[in-house]
Amino acid sequence: MFPSKANAVLNQGFVEDPMSFCTQISPLSHLSFPPHGIQQTLGGLNMGGGVASYLKEGLPSIPSQYRVASSGGLGQFGASSEQRSSNSLWSYDEEEGDLGNKISSAGEDNHKYNKNNSSSSNNNNNNSLSVGAIRMKKLKTRKKVREPRFCFKTLSEVDVLDDGYKWRKYGQKVVKNTQHPRSYYRCTESNCQVKKRVERLAEDPRMVITTYEGRHIHSPSHDDDESRASDHINFLW
DNA sequence: CGACTTTGACCAGCGC
């Protein structure tokens, strides 16, 4: 389904740290993360030759051979220009930060997305309500629970990396100060709440920024990729 | 025909 030029493989699992953080990836060699010290694993992420560099202070250091020289101003994904800090190359989801607040509303609203399940019954129960009223009712019951998030940057010709999971696009938006639209995807597995956003870096359109939000409750749909990714994590981490 | 994508509209949150 997905083009696999970037050949990304993402195993199940997620960064347990309440803050999601970002990595940079260059097309140099295989990538696996998270690094030592990060609880839980994201599994091996095979970018067909990528190297992750954990840029946030306080994160475990990684061997220099896995680091990527980066130019300033990269990243800060999701943050407006005013929110960008000159101290770090990449921002993460601060618990109290503006960035986190901006994105947090996407947390636990998946029940309204299972339109084949809950949504239809909701509609049946609200026949007397207008569409707008139903929508408002749903929105008001939306809870703000932040899912763990993880974002990384990939040098890739294709927007959607093959991470082993099946995604359904549910939205696209042109965000401010960028010429490339941001795409929104949701895992197609029933009851799986994971979402991801994909956009190209304004400063360098060759770079694809992918942000995962949530935790898969199932295995990747690609068995081959899964086993390949497992090899990476066993080898590197 | 089901699964998926596109796209305009809507809404909440934030800054001023």
Added chain:
DNA sequence: GCGCTGGTCAAAGTCG
């Protein structure tokens, strides 16, 4: 309070 922006919905269109 108002306008702007990002995130999501959902109908319509497309594809296999």
